[in-house]
Amino acid sequence: xxxxxLTPKRRFRNKLRGRDLPPVALAALRQLLGDERxxxxxxxxxxxxxxxxxxxxxxxxxxxxxLRALATYMNLPMAAVYETATFYAHFDVVHDxxxxxxxxxxxxxxxxxxxxxxxxxxxxELAAGVxxxxxxxxRGPCMGRCDTAPVVEVGHxxxxxxxxxxxxxxxxxxxxxxxxxxxxxxxxYRAEGGYGLLADCHEGRIxxxxxxxxxxxxxxxxxxxxxxxxFKKWYFVRQEEGPRYCAINADEGEPxxxxxxxxxxxxxxxxxxxxxxxxxxxxxxxxxIYLRDEYPGLHRVLREAIAELEAEGLVAPGYIVLxxxxxxxxxxxxSAMIESLEGKPGKPRHRPPFVAQKGLFDRPTLVNNVxxxxxxxxxxxxxxEAFSRQGRHGRVGLRSFSVSGRVKHxxxxxxxxxxxxxELIEEYCGGMAEGHRLAAYLPGGASxxxxxxxxxxxxxxxxxxxxxxxxxxxxxxIVLSDRDDLRAVATNLLAFFADESCGQCTPCxxxxxxxxxxxxxxxxxxxxxxxxxxxxxxASICGLGQAAPNPVLGLLKDFRGELAAQNVIIKx
Numbered sequence: 256x257x258x259x260x261l262t263p264k265r266r267f268r269n270k271l272r273g274r275d276l277p278p279v280a281l282a283a284l285r286q287l288l289g290d291e292r293x294x295x296x297x298x299x300x301x302x303x304x305x306x307x308x309x310x311x312x313x314x315x316x317x318x319x320x321x322l323r324a325l326a327t328y329m330n331l332p333m334a335a336v337y338e339t340a341t342f343y344a345h346f347d348v349v350h351d352x353x354x355x356x357x358x359x360x361x362x363x364x365x366x367x368x369x370x371x372x373x374x375x376x377x378x379x380e381l382a383a384g385v386x387x388x389x390x391x392x393x394r395g396p397c398m399g400r401c402d403t404a405p406v407v408e409v410g411h412x413x414x415x416x417x418x419x420x421x422x423x424x425x426x427x428x429x430x431x432x433x434x435x436x437x438x439x440x441x442x443x444y445r446a447e448g449g450y451g452l453l454a455d456c457h458e459g460r461i462x463x464x465x466x467x468x469x470x471x472x473x474x475x476x477x478x479x480x481x482x483x484x485x486f487k488k489w490y491f492v493r494q495e496e497g498p499r500y501c502a503i504n505a506d507e508g509e510p511x512x513x514x515x516x517x518x519x520x521x522x523x524x525x526x527x528x529x530x531x532x533x534x535x536x537x538x539x540x541x542x543x544i545y546l547r548d549e550y551p552g553l554h555r556v557l558r559e560a561i562a563e564l565e566a567e568g569l570v571a572p573g574y575i576v577l578x579x580x581x582x583x584x585x586x587x588x589x590s591a592m593i594e595s596l597e598g599k600p601g602k603p604r605h606r607p608p609f610v611a612q613k614g615l616f617d618r619p620t621l622v623n624n625v626x627x628x629x630x631x632x633x634x635x636x637x638x639x640e641a642f643s644r645q646g647r648h649g650r651v652g653l654r655s656f657s658v659s660g661r662v663k664h665x666x667x668x669x670x671x672x673x674x675x676x677x678e679l680i681e682e683y684c685g686g687m688a689e690g691h692r693l694a695a696y697l698p699g700g701a702s703x704x705x706x707x708x709x710x711x712x713x714x715x716x717x718x719x720x721x722x723x724x725x726x727x728x729x730x731x732x733i734v735l736s737d738r739d740d741l742r743a744v745a746t747n748l749l750a751f752f753a754d755e756s757c758g759q760c761t762p763c764x765x766x767x768x769x770x771x772x773x774x775x776x777x778x779x780x781x782x783x784x785x786x787x788x789x790x791x792x793x794a795s796i797c798g799l800g801q802a803a804p805n806p807v808l809g810l811l812k813d814f815r816g817e818l819a820a821q822n823v824i825i826k827x
Contacts (some may be wrong), residue, residue, distance in 0.1 A: 303598035342600035344582030362395030372404035401659035433552035472639035479624030495619035501539035508584035509700035511731030515625035529628030584755040603797035660734035673714035691736035699728030702802035705809035763800025
């Protein structure tokens, strides 16, 4: 036996592992996205979600062969592309052995406000009345139109106060595009003094310190939920070494919240001026706007408004970067939004460091809410004192309340901070809906807890509700009546949290599912629910898992008699 026969033959792969990529797939992708060989910028990782949107919009789904082509196109591992595509609810990933989804997707809003308005029955009617080969009917999370419940989205078109006949009429006509929005154009906004503040900032007539002092005097706080003083956030970001970025979170996914949408539709340029002033204040290299995908009409509005600014030379081309979310509530959390802006799954980061220290692209980043920056030009124009003089019951400023549920006039109501629910309903909402008596309310959306009618005299503002087991958050007020099933309310809210958990940490991922299972039974073990709640609040990475138990704890604390009357047995 020779040495040659004892030496095994070495085998070398002449191609990459995995399935072959048909050249036609990559060619088609280049036709859609542009040739990355001629422009390497198209390969940037932060463009991954934008590329996925372009493919989903063009084909109605994401096939695996297209995802493989995209991985090659962007020089990314297929695992990274697949993980990102499957993380977001608005991307339909189709495996090789699956048929593409029907041409039309009908999403029936599953938020609490829409369920109160009959969305569950409407979903059943629609599913029974359509051809499943042509139309897919699914549940969707809150669509930010709670004052017009129930809401159904057909393609990208929202049907308000939806009925089966109305939805079927939209399907029959094939009108799947976003509804038209009449918005204030640049010329009209400038005619009333718009962008005067921005000009004064850039030309040195106003200093950052003077503007920060005005915001402190006005007591402007973060209006996305956390309520952190705006001037302090600016200060902390300015202390960090540049380059810096500014990012505006327009992903208001909290069930019951729709104020940001209303303000963006009314005056996108006031919002943009406030955002640009914020970016100027921290000397940001670029301004990013992260808009939730449930607002497709606003995506067009903001694109056109930004184009107006660029055409008039008020902002450098490309300085404002508009990005779409893709259906993930968790991206309302600032670090999860940063991850999504970087083209990744929107999973919250461990803190510290905070995004003010290491945010977008690992640089200091100022993150503000839409409504927060929307008020900045008005505060400067009318005076900080005029803003701070508002308020009731010892509170300061104004609040935008998104009110839905059992009231005569739901909608966004601008009212003094510290107004009570009783006052809000009677003075702004026309009273309770006919035949309904106030029983409970959610002061801050799904995560803000649930309070009884006996606590409708508490001032609604930051720092006033915590001792009662709630918080104001984004001021998403959902009003419940004596006709509502409290167990159905609890299971709706926990099902939402369980579905929207990013899955990164066990206390939230497992805890929300376990709590939902416990609530679906006829007997609630209060001790078990309380212990589980404590674990979730103590050990979850972000606010989703920490706040998810709030409505359950509120029911156990204040509604035992009402639950018993609705045949829920509470043990312990």
